[in-house]
Amino acid sequence: MNCSLCATTCPYLPQWMRKSTKCRSWVRGSRLLIFQLNDIKTKFKKYVVTSTIQCVGLRRKEMSQHKPTESVQWDQGCIGTANWGGTRLCEFLEAAGFKKENSNVKHVIFEGLDSDSKNGNYCTSISIERALDPDCDVLLAYEMNGKPLSRDHGHPLRVIVPGVAGARQVKYLAKITLSEKEPNSKWQQLMNKAFPPGMDATNLDTTSMPAIQEMPVTSAITNLMEGDTIKLHGGKISIKGYAYSGGGSPILRVDASSDGGKTWHTANISYHHKEKKYPHHWTWSLWDIKLPVLAAAKEVDIWIKAVDSSYQTQPETVGHIWNIGGNLNNSYHKVKVKIEA
Amino acid sequence: MNCSLCATTCPYLPQWMRKSTKCRSWVRGSRLLIFQLNDIKTKFKKYVVTSTIQCVGLRRKEMSQHKPTESVQWDQGCIGTANWGGTRLCEFLEAAGFKKENSNVKHVIFEGLDSDSKNGNYCTSISIERALDPDCDVLLAYEMNGKPLSRDHGHPLRVIVPGVAGARQVKYLAKITLSEKEPNSKWQQLMNKAFPPGMDATNLDTTSMPAIQEMPVTSAITNLMEGDTIKLHGGKISIKGYAYSGGGSPILRVDASSDGGKTWHTANISYHHKEKKYPHHWTWSLWDIKLPVLAAAKEVDIWIKAVDSSYQTQPETVGHIWNIGGNLNNSYHKVKVKIEA
Numbered sequence: 315m316n317c318s319l320c321a322t323t324c325p326y327l328p329q330w331m332r333k334s335t336k337c338r339s340w341v342r343g344s345r346l347l348i349f350q351l352n353d354i355k356t357k358f359k360k361y362v363v364t365s366t367i368q369c370v371g372l373r374r375k376e377m378s379q380h381k382p383t384e385s386v387q388w389d390q391g392c393i394g395t396a397n398w399g400g401t402r403l404c405e406f407l408e409a410a411g412f413k414k415e416n417s418n419v420k421h422v423i424f425e426g427l428d429s430d431s432k433n434g435n436y437c438t439s440i441s442i443e444r445a446l447d448p449d450c451d452v453l454l455a456y457e458m459n460g461k462p463l464s465r466d467h468g469h470p471l472r473v474i475v476p477g478v479a480g481a482r483q484v485k486y487l488a489k490i491t492l493s494e495k496e497p498n499s500k501w502q503q504l505m506n507k508a509f510p511p512g513m514d515a516t517n518l519d520t521t522s523m524p525a526i527q528e529m530p531v532t533s534a535i536t537n538l539m540e541g542d543t544i545k546l547h548g549g550k551i552s553i554k555g556y557a558y559s560g561g562g563s564p565i566l567r568v569d570a571s572s573d574g575g576k577t578w579h580t581a582n583i584s585y586h587h588k589e590k591k592y593p594h595h596w597t598w599s600l601w602d603i604k605l606p607v608l609a610a611a612k613e614v615d616i617w618i619k620a621v622d623s624s625y626q627t628q629p630e631t632v633g634h635i636w637n638i639g640g641n642l643n644n645s646y647h648k649v650k651v652k653i654e655a
Numbered sequence: 656m657n658c659s660l661c662a663t664t665c666p667y668l669p670q671w672m673r674k675s676t677k678c679r680s681w682v683r684g685s686r687l688l689i690f691q692l693n694d695i696k697t698k699f700k701k702y703v704v705t706s707t708i709q710c711v712g713l714r715r716k717e718m719s720q721h722k723p724t725e726s727v728q729w730d731q732g733c734i735g736t737a738n739w740g741g742t743r744l745c746e747f748l749e750a751a752g753f754k755k756e757n758s759n760v761k762h763v764i765f766e767g768l769d770s771d772s773k774n775g776n777y778c779t780s781i782s783i784e785r786a787l788d789p790d791c792d793v794l795l796a797y798e799m800n801g802k803p804l805s806r807d808h809g810h811p812l813r814v815i816v817p818g819v820a821g822a823r824q825v826k827y828l829a830k831i832t833l834s835e836k837e838p839n840s841k842w843q844q845l846m847n848k849a850f851p852p853g854m855d856a857t858n859l860d861t862t863s864m865p866a867i868q869e870m871p872v873t874s875a876i877t878n879l880m881e882g883d884t885i886k887l888h889g890g891k892i893s894i895k896g897y898a899y900s901g902g903g904s905p906i907l908r909v910d911a912s913s914d915g916g917k918t919w920h921t922a923n924i925s926y927h928h929k930e931k932k933y934p935h936h937w938t939w940s941l942w943d944i945k946l947p948v949l950a951a952a953k954e955v956d957i958w959i960k961a962v963d964s965s966y967q968t969q970p971e972t973v974g975h976i977w978n979i980g981g982n983l984n985n986s987y988h989k990v991k992v993k994i995e996a
Contacts, residue, residue: 511919512918513921528965529965560965561934569853580863625849625870625871627976628970630971
């Protein structure tokens, strides 16, 4: 299984790949191109892109408290931001002789070297339009924060697709296929979709929803956990967190409430990547707020929601977006804390 | 005042304009270009674009029931879809000699001939990137559904900006200015923004939020009104409506509930514009559903929400997105009806 944000080493990666310096790329048609990783590193300009990667299963654990879901029960931590260095996929495809106007290609399929026993190698795709658009910054990345990729982050080569689900940003890249169709892999056809709330294992229609590419606006508190006991400072709680929207949309605003949404206070944005603008803005915003609470409160239910540059905002209730895969839980982040007497 | 979807004649339009066949266009710098409308019609290729136009004040009336808002109290009707025929703005600007690479231009400002006594001519802007991108289909339109524009729709020439707020789609177009800055008009700086819920006339910071361009996903029921008495057919209510998302995102799905969100049913999409795909899909989807209700129900509270191609969905509660301007009420559409005994 390929997970774009594994914090642990990947048990599926074959031993030989751990020392590999080769990279193969296959372009559909009559040509099989074998590239050396060193060629990718030296024969193309290196681009560095700051991009947030978010797992579609972010905050799945909360969704499962409404009704059980499948797969890893992530909390709010499977998201991160780094500077990725590598070759632009559009320049690589151009060098390989690919021309969109002479083809029926609609999808670029990435296959990793990691695999599971049932489903073979990890395999998923993005649209050819995104792959070819230089402004979309899709990279064949070999560096993270100025250093060669570690094994956990996809050594020696991975795909970075800014603004898109982590599931599409394949690690241990082994093969690129240009195709008229999406791959039949479970990662494209089943696992990374958000089905309707009325659909579960008994009535699942996997064709009813498309694979998640760009993702909805979300936010989370990172300095407080459910059930924490905290001290007030001047009648206020200090809260920090992140907010992110897919598809290149920057965050406009983060709203916080301590009274069940009756009143909302606007957070301070402490980090915002200024270089890139909508629709090519790829990073989270970091925020903080000193949120006032009622003087007599012994317990406070903190609610957070973000608004992105299209004024899209988060849904309030997790049950209304519940899906069997437990994906895209972007409901308000709600954390209940106790106040120290 | 310019309103892109006036169903009534515009009282602000000067008499002479009603018979005008001329169109003036001014490009910033040393050049003043005077174009004849006939030249725009005959010297450029005509493009026809199917596009939905939505007022930012759609369903403002419901928002005002939570807490009063300013401006016209629209219901769910200030949205519509038509085939717009005209000249591509990018080709017009190219013919006028404009080159992005030699300029600091960031915004294209449109000025209409309609005015009010306090604020002068209607005036608003879009980004230069959107104006120059042929795939964004921005038009100087002189036809609607194959006929010359009527006065109500902006005769003789108006702007069509697919995927963007109606407020930017200026009617009775008189002047185009290329500028480094957005215009200072109230329509750009004040009226068409969605401020935070905690901001009202007492603490309004007009710089805190940007002008609305692309808009969030929304939906509405169109065949039933609050308080209607209806007849069940086989224990079900027949419901119809539209769903739309800005920014070129098609609708993935419409969900309906008759039990306060405990169970959700997926609607049938009866109209969907297939020719254009994300991120260049400009039209609403029409949907219908036969929604089951509890056998003993005497009254049913119907809830509708849509999901767009980035899996963005609607917020549940109008109070959490309330803003003093009453803009972008894209909360669930909730309609309570009585069941005929």
